Amino acid sequence: MAEREPVRITGVHALSAFGRGADALLAGVLAGTPxxxxxxxxxxxxxxxxxAATLPEVGSLADELADAVDTAxxxxxxxxRRRAEAALFLATHGGPVSLPGGGPEAPALAGHLxxxxxxxxxxxxxxxxxxxxSTAVADAATLIGRGDLDRVVVAAGYLVEPDQYALFDAGRAFAADGAVRPFSAGRQGLLLGDGVVAVVLESATAAARRGAPALAEVSGWGRAGDAxxxxxxxxxxxxxxxAVEAxxxxxxxxxxxxxxxxANATGTPYSDASEAAALRRVFGDLAGRIPVSSTKSTHGHALEASGLLELVVTVLALRHGVLPVNAGYLARDEACPLNIITPTPTPTPHPTPHALTLNAAFGxxxxxxxxxAP
Known part of the structure; x- marks a missing residue:
């Protein structure tokens, strides 16, 4: 591969229905209560x-993203000086946003932030x-890894709003029973959730130069289409x-x-089974032993922000050595023969050196x- 410079994560911030801050997100996910x-x-x-999974008191998406970038x-x-050296990669819906002095499109929002x-x-x-x-993270890691950039702030945001909500509801994609049950028998669909996140990615050299401790290393990334x-x-x-193999x-x-x-698993019948097939394809018999969960079962689907929200969860779980549960699980589905982390009264410590976080989209x-670990 062309990349040579290790890529570190040195700062994170997340807003979710569990509250403000990455610690609140991790605590909510580990508790396993949707x-x-x-x-x-x-x-x-x-x-x-x-x-849906919404935080009661939130500002505008632009304001929450600005706070996330600054906090991270x-x-x-x-x-x-070091902020002035950092690029910004923004993942968000392409529709109108409200900015001081106008600027209704996502590129204007990125410039504003x-x-x-x-x-x-x-x-x-x-x-x-x-x-x-997740695509923004992969691009940032590629550019840092080959020495084009020292530092990138990746930000992403989605706050549950009426338009997307209506589209998913009309398409009968939502779980009618009000629970997301990834990989489980009886799963009925997804539910939306708030997610406003920012992550600082740096080259290992740049982080070491300023003595910055790292939360994790982005060791690999891959992208692929189904066609x-x-x-x-x-x-x-x-x-x-x-994508996983890459x-x-x-x-x-x-x-x-x-x-x-x-896992990406949204709790929908076809996509969860497809993801299980992908994991079996890559890992073979190991797929029945590697612990798997989808944290969308607790914080909901944050659409464009999902990849970054779930990256933060994965990084923090890795650091704490405790794995998130797959909430809502009812019973084994033979189409999803995986080692699902089911809820227990106390999360079980499970130190592991590497973890994957997966995402998939329509199309x-x-x-x-x-x-x-860094």
Whole structure:
């Protein structure tokens, strides 16, 4: 591979239905109690499903993203000079946003956030649905790894709002029973959730130069398409399997090095079975032993922000040596023969050196991020 410089994560921040801050997110996920509740943010009268994972008091998406960028930079210990050297990669929905003085599109939002956060005038915007944030991380890691950039702030945001909510509800994609049950028999669909996240990625050299401790290393990343159907995933999971294999190759690691998978699994019948097939394709018999969970079962699906929200969960779980549970699980589905982490009264310590976090989107886009101890 062309990349030579190790890529470190030196600062994170996350807002979710569990509260503000990455610690609140991790505590909520490890507790295994889903954050889904009746939506109060807008009128859901006439909707088939009326619940989501939302934080009661939030500002505008632009304001919450600005806070996330600033908080992550402070967590990474970035002073003004080093912020000014950092690019900003933003993952968000491509629709209108409300900014002071106008600027209704996502590129304007990225510029606004970069200026407000004291970052470089070098931005990228990702609007590729549910792989937006993970694609941004992969691109940032590629550019850092080959020496083009020293530092990138990746930010992503989605706050549950009426338009996307109505589309998913009309499409009968939501779980009618109000619970997300990834890989489980009886799963009925997904539920949306808030997610506003920022992560600071740096080259190992740049981080060491300023004495910055690292939370994790982004060891590998991969992307692949299904080329199968506009909406339905490939039942054989071939695209996602290729993404995982690419991440392992880039990291120079065998499949057996992976000790945990934070799956994309949304709780929908076809996509969960396809993902299970992908994991079996990559890991073979190991797929029945590697611990797997989907944290969407607790914090909901944050659409464009999902990849970054779940990356933060995975990094923090890795550091604490305790794996998130797969909430809502009822019983084994023979189409998903995996080692699912089911809820227990006390999370079980499970130290592991490497973990995968996976994402997939309509259209057959797939991403895999492999993280490890720095």
């Amino acid at each position: 954050a889904f509740a009746p939506v109060r943010r807008f009128d859901t009268a006439g909707r088939r499903v009326t619940v 930079c402070r967590a990474a210990g970035l002073d003004g 970069a200026r407000g956060g004291g970052l470089a005038d070098r931005t990228r915007v990702y609007t590729t649905a549910c792989v937006s944030a 199968y159907h506009p909406c339905q995933p490939d039942p054989a999971g071939a695209g996602l399997a290729r 991440a392992l190759r880039r990291a120079g690691l065998p499949a057996g090095a992976v000790g945990y998978v934070n 057959g886009a797939n991403t895999a991020l492999l993280v490890g």
